[in-house]
Amino acid sequence: NGMLAAAAALLLLAAAGPGLGPGPGRADAERAQQDSLREELLLSPLPAGDVAATFQFRTLWDADLQRGAVSHYRLFPKALGRLVAALGVRELHLALTQGFWRTQAWGQPPLQAPAGAELWVWFQPTVTDVDKAWKELSNILSGIFCASLNFIDSTNTVTPMASFKPLGLANGTDHQLLRYAVLPREVVCTENLTPWKKLLPCGSKAGLAVLLKAERLFHSSYHSQAVHIRPICRDASCLAVSWELRQTLTVVFDTFAGGQEKKDWSLFKMFSRTLTDACPLASQSKVYVDISPKNKEKELLEVTPTPASVHEAVVQGERRTYAVYDLLSPLLFNTSRSLNVQLKWKRPQDSSELPIPVLHAQRYVSGYGLQTGQISTLIYNTHPYRAFPVILLETVPWYLRLYVHTLTIITKGKENKPSYIHYQPAQDRRRPHLLEMLIQLPANSITKITIQFERALLKWTEYTPDPNHGFYVGSSVLSALVPSVIAMKDVDVEQSPLFTSLFPSSDGSSYFVRLYTEPLLVNLPTPDFSMPYNVICLTCTVVAVCYGSFYNLLTRTFHVEEPSRGGLAKRLANIIRRFRGVPPL
Amino acid sequence: VVEGLALLDLGVSPYSGAIFHETPLIIYLFHFLIEYAELVFMITDVLTAVALYLAIQDFNKVVFKKQKLLIELDKYAPDVAELIQTPMEMHYIPLKVALFYLLNPYSVMSCVAKSTCAINNTIIAFFILATIKGSAFLSAVFLALATYQSLYPLTLFAPALLYLLQRQFIPIKLKSKSFWLYTTQYAALYLCSLVVIICLSFFLLNSWDFIPSVYGFILSVPDLTPNIGLFWYFFAEMFEHFSLFFVCVFQINVFFYTIPLAIKLKEHPVFFMFVQLAIISIFKSYPTVGDIALYMAFLPVWSHLYRFLRNIFILSCVLIVCSVLFPVLWHLWIYAGSANSNFYYAITLTFNIGQILLVSDYFYAFLRREYYLTHGLHLTRQDGTEAMLVLK
Numbered sequence: 001n002g003m004l005a006a007a008a009a010l011l012l013l014a015a016a017g018p019g020l021g022p023g024p025g026r027a028d029a030e031r032a033q034q035d036s037l038r039e040e041l042l043l044s045p046l047p048a049g050d051v052a053a054t055f056q057f058r059t060l061w062d063a064d065l066q067r068g069a070v071s072h073y074r075l076f077p078k079a080l081g082r083l084v085a086a087l088g089v090r091e092l093h094l095a096l097t098q099g100f101w102r103t104q105a106w107g108q109p110p111l112q113a114p115a116g117a118e119l120w121v122w123f124q125p126t127v128t129d130v131d132k133a134w135k136e137l138s139n140i141l142s143g144i145f146c147a148s149l150n151f152i153d154s155t156n157t158v159t160p161m162a163s164f165k166p167l168g169l170a171n172g173t174d175h176q177l178l179r180y181a182v183l184p185r186e187v188v189c190t191e192n193l194t195p196w197k198k199l200l201p202c203g204s205k206a207g208l209a210v211l212l213k214a215e216r217l218f219h220s221s222y223h224s225q226a227v228h229i230r231p232i233c234r235d236a237s238c239l240a241v242s243w244e245l246r247q248t249l250t251v252v253f254d255t256f257a258g259g260q261e262k263k264d265w266s267l268f269k270m271f272s273r274t275l276t277d278a279c280p281l282a283s284q285s286k287v288y289v290d291i292s293p294k295n296k297e298k299e300l301l302e303v304t305p306t307p308a309s310v311h312e313a314v315v316q317g318e319r320r321t322y323a324v325y326d327l328l329s330p331l332l333f334n335t336s337r338s339l340n341v342q343l344k345w346k347r348p349q350d351s352s353e354l355p356i357p358v359l360h361a362q363r364y365v366s367g368y369g370l371q372t373g374q375i376s377t378l379i380y381n382t383h384p385y386r387a388f389p390v391i392l393l394e395t396v397p398w399y400l401r402l403y404v405h406t407l408t409i410i411t412k413g414k415e416n417k418p419s420y421i422h423y424q425p426a427q428d429r430r431r432p433h434l435l436e437m438l439i440q441l442p443a444n445s446i447t448k449i450t451i452q453f454e455r456a457l458l459k460w461t462e463y464t465p466d467p468n469h470g471f472y473v474g475s476s477v478l479s480a481l482v483p484s485v486i487a488m489k490d491v492d493v494e495q496s497p498l499f500t501s502l503f504p505s506s507d508g509s510s511y512f513v514r515l516y517t518e519p520l521l522v523n524l525p526t527p528d529f530s531m532p533y534n535v536i537c538l539t540c541t542v543v544a545v546c547y548g549s550f551y552n553l554l555t556r557t558f559h560v561e562e563p564s565r566g567g568l569a570k571r572l573a574n575i576i577r578r579f580r581g582v583p584p585l
Numbered sequence: 586v587v588e589g590l591a592l593l594d595l596g597v598s599p600y601s602g603a604i605f606h607e608t609p610l611i612i613y614l615f616h617f618l619i620e621y622a623e624l625v626f627m628i629t630d631v632l633t634a635v636a637l638y639l640a641i642q643d644f645n646k647v648v649f650k651k652q653k654l655l656i657e658l659d660k661y662a663p664d665v666a667e668l669i670q671t672p673m674e675m676h677y678i679p680l681k682v683a684l685f686y687l688l689n690p691y692s693v694m695s696c697v698a699k700s701t702c703a704i705n706n707t708i709i710a711f712f713i714l715a716t717i718k719g720s721a722f723l724s725a726v727f728l729a730l731a732t733y734q735s736l737y738p739l740t741l742f743a744p745a746l747l748y749l750l751q752r753q754f755i756p757i758k759l760k761s762k763s764f765w766l767y768t769t770q771y772a773a774l775y776l777c778s779l780v781v782i783i784c785l786s787f788f789l790l791n792s793w794d795f796i797p798s799v800y801g802f803i804l805s806v807p808d809l810t811p812n813i814g815l816f817w818y819f820f821a822e823m824f825e826h827f828s829l830f831f832v833c834v835f836q837i838n839v840f841f842y843t844i845p846l847a848i849k850l851k852e853h854p855v856f857f858m859f860v861q862l863a864i865i866s867i868f869k870s871y872p873t874v875g876d877i878a879l880y881m882a883f884l885p886v887w888s889h890l891y892r893f894l895r896n897i898f899i900l901s902c903v904l905i906v907c908s909v910l911f912p913v914l915w916h917l918w919i920y921a922g923s924a925n926s927n928f929y930y931a932i933t934l935t936f937n938i939g940q941i942l943l944v945s946d947y948f949y950a951f952l953r954r955e956y957y958l959t960h961g962l963h964l965t966r967q968d969g970t971e972a973m974l975v976l977k
Contacts, residue, residue, distance in 0.1 A: 001974045369920035401604055405591030423595055428807050457809045460822050525811075525919060527926045532822040535930070542937055543838060546867070549945035553699020554845045558956040561975045 014518055029260060035061040037201050037282045039208045040498045042322075043265075044290035045253065045343060046106045047302060047355065050221070051265045054110055055208060055249040056498040057200055062242045066124065076245060077199040079144050084243070087137050088127040090177070091168050092229040094119045096147055098188040099222035099252070100518060103360040110499050111248060113224045114475035114516040117147055117186040122166050123177040124365060134179045142474040146191045148183070155219070155398065156474070157181040158434040161422045163393040163479050167503065169241060182395065184519040188223060190214040196225050199247065207279025207327070208287070211271040213251065222252040228502075232541025260303050266342040274338040278327035279531060287325040288497055289341060292318070302344045307331065313500055316511050317358070317484025322497070356382045358482050359390065359441075361516035362450035365473075370455055370525040371401075377449040377476060377517060381441040383483065388438045388510070389419070390480040394451065396433040396473055398426035399456040404435075406452040412445050428456075455524050463526060473520040481510040586615050586701065600794035605804045607701060608734060609786040609795050611947065622953045626696045629707045634683040636710035637882055640717045641679040644855055647717070647752075649675065662961030668954060670889055678885050686882035690908070695875035698795055700877030705734050709741070709879060713858065716745045717751045727773035733782045736803050737865045740843045744861055746771055747847065748854035757851055790861070804836055806870045811929060814872040815937055818930045856951055859883045863944040877940070884947075893950035896942060903939035907932050 026378050042054040061076040065085045073081055083089065095113035103109065119138065127133050134157065142149035161175050193214050197204045204212055217223055226248045234240040253270050278285035288311065291301050307323035308331060324341060325332060332339060360380050367373035379390060396402055402421055409416045420438035424431070441447055464471075477561070487508045503512040574584040589605035589612055592598070599605040599612065601786070618625050641831060649672060655661060686692055695703055712727035725743055731738035746768060747757065755763050786795060802808070809817045816835060842864050850857040860878060865875035891897070910932050917924035 177946050371919045403588050405587050428603040527821045535818055535822040539815050542934055546941040554849050
């Protein structure tokens with residue numbers, strides 16, 4: 001308690017810096033190092049009765065990590081700050097996900113991540129050896145987050161040319177400074193959640209982070225935790241740079257996993273905890289509940305306790321209404337010591353009300369046998385009259401040999417030629433395939449992209465311990481600017497909720513969406529693992545047969561056979577025969 | 586090849602990936618001919634057969650002349666009349682050779698699969714034709730082309746040289762000046778044409794990328810796709826520590842039979858060429874049935890050795906059964922999933938042993954016939970009884 005009070009005092013001191021400082025220079029220095037924390041929880045009910053909870057913790061730090069030697073870390077975690085400074089990182093995005101976001105059933109995700117671990121990083125132009133920095137970075141992150149990110153090496157790293165643009169401030173975009181890797185086989189568990197929680201300024205002791213209990217979080221259909229670090233403009237004039245660290249955690253609770261018959265949710269049912277206070281270090285701590293009516297007239301959801309205010313925003317092309325609970329306002333905890341937001345369905349949902357997302361995709365592998373196969377991606381554009389382009393990025397491991405001459409893209413029965421293709425074929429054991437295409441999706445259409453591949457036989461040490469489980473192919477990434485039905489105003493980052501300001505919006509008529517398809521599981525032909533010694537012996541025997549026959553024929557000549565007296569056996573036989581009285585051999 | 590052309594269309598070097606391993610001249614050739622691919626492969630097969638026909642026709646004349654010379658010089662024993670080849674029985678041999686090549690199920694399969702091995706075979710056939718006709722220049726050019734396509738025909742330099750020396754009546758003595766003169770001439774022709782072809786490929790695609798992709802690939806065997814050879818499973822089950830050692834051993838194995846065979850068979854360079862072709866087809870890093878079809882086409886030329894072959898029935902049964910079992914066990918492993926890679930590997934082993942024993946059987950029969958020719962057919966021991974011949 002004393003510590004929290006001291007922290008709160010420090011915060012006030014920092015905020016009142018200009019008034020208390022001895023001189024303008026000193027005040028500037030103190031103001032320059034100001035950092036702030038905003039935390040927010042967004043509860044959105046999904047069709048079919050599930051509910052998605054998205055936590056966002058944003059630490060904004062007005063320091064220049066690249067230039068000055070920063071030694072005093074307050075809210076910004078020292079581990080990540082030193083990482084950014086030492087390795088010349090401009091932007092870092094790491095996501096660890098368990099499960100798959102079902103876009104067709106749940107709608108467009110606010111922020112999606114592919115199954116497994118995904119890491120993409122923009123380096124500063126001052127970094128000379130990007131691959132070395134990338135390797136060091138993945139190893140250090142592997143240690144910080146207790147994840148097997150050290151398996152990221154050149155066989156699963158690619159340099160995309162079009163799909164990943166910097167989300168923060170950028171001076172120029174030399175794509176050689178970008179690296180992207182995905183580990184689809186990575187499993188996310190409590191071990192990964194604990195270090196992630198440790199990076200939060202309040203830890204998991206106060207504020208919204210008290211809800212993050214591992215046993216409930218992993219009992220869900222989808223769990224994704226991410227860390228995003230990027231530089232942003234400090235103010236409107238953009239003369240100085242601030243560093244923003246966003247930690248997001250998205251979890252989808254599902255009615256069947258919850259084991260309840262009624263689909264009513266509450267914070268206690270989801271997390272087995274309730275909120276008691278805000279994080280004292282946070283400047284803003286809010287809970288938003290999506291109570292948008294699906295039809296214009298009737299409301300779907302009833303929220304208790306009654307929200308203090310209601311916020312309206314246009315998010316992802318739709319007008320949405322949110323009930324707001326401000327944990328820092330003193331009125332909230334007047335009536336009860338804890339806040340347990342409860343969501344009750346007023347009426348059962350109709351399947352006809354399920355919103356169809358404008359852009360969604362699915363991917364599957366087809367074919368039979370262990371020699372060849374085909375990867376098919378289906379992209380759906382359900383917008384009634386607008387066509388828009390989408391960039392598809394596919395990373396396929398080297399042991400599935402793609403044949404780019406079999407690449408076909410068919411929309412509405414006709415061939416659809418992509419306006420931009422960047423294909424980098426794989427090199428055995430060194431580099432995966434990289435296929436990036438810009439495809440125009442006509443309105444209300446389904447586009448099918450197919451490519452055939454051949455499966456390679458690997459060396460026996462290159463198989464995983466369970467080779468017949470199969471090999472994972474990472475999700476493909478679809479990036480698009482989806483046209484929105486309702487015009488969106490430019491949002492002021494400080495005033496609006498965090499979930500609206502993740503992707504920079506260029507204009508009000510479209511919003512940026514990044515979707516991921518399913519990861520694939522592909523079987524490869526396996527040699528017999530119990531036979532290395534046998535195989536070596538047998539093959540060398542065959543070679544020796546050849547060598548032996550040829551050696552005989554080359555070094556020996558024909559001779560007439562001389563009658564020999566016979567060997568020992570013959571002589572013994574002759575002795576026995578003499579005794580028997582039989583003529584000798 | 587289609588993949589290489591598609592990559593070229595996309596603006597990516599075909600050698601930046603790991604799928605395309607053909608030489609730039611093949612890309613250039615198929616850039617124009619890809620529409621008529623089936624026709625191209627049929628024509629190459631016909632060209633190979635025609636080249637072999639003409640070559641063997643010429644070779645028969647040479648053999649006959651040499652035989653006549655040796656009979657007049659009284660080099661043969663008196664009672665070997667039945668071993669001498671007559672023009673009558675040699676009349677149909679070229680036709681049989683051409684038919685053996687065209688009707689061989691292996692060459693039919695190779696043609697249907699549109700394997701570029703057919704083009705390699707054509708070049709080697711033209712090389713043989715040029716050598717037997719005696720044109721050193723053409724022979725060097727075709728040998729350079731064949732080496733450029735797949736590295737192994739380099740070993741055919743020795744039999745070609747021996748044949749050309751014989752034709753020029755230059756004795757093969759290490760001290761002879763004319764021997765060295767001719768050898769250096771031929772070697773210079775060969776190396777110059779090879780250099781010209783490689784530089785031409787460089788200018789076609791403006792990069793040296795093709796060298797590691799084509800030759801590095803042949804020599805270091807990175808791709809372990811199952812084929813009818815011995816290498817793939819061996820390197821799939823190899824301990825990483827030893828893989829470099831065994832790659833070197835296997836590659837040396839193809840090349841090191843050349844010198845001993847040259848010493849033993851210096852009088853018979855065409856048979857030497859046949860044995861060398863067989864060794865290449867068995868031990869090359871990525872053998873295909875097209876290579877087998879080429880050396881099997883030569884078998885009618887040695888049909889007079891039939892009476893000395895020891896195991897020909899068993900070996901032909903082994904080869905036929907293995908050829909039938911290859912697709913069956915492949916299907917069981919890859920598609921049905923009810924068999925293991927070991928089944929297919931076992932058939933690979935048996936097939937290769939069959940081939941090796943076939944070649945060594947023919948070699949044995951050849952040497953035996955030579956012995957009989959000089960020492961007489963009916964050998965008697967000192968006490969007058971029937972003698973047995975052994976290799977000692």
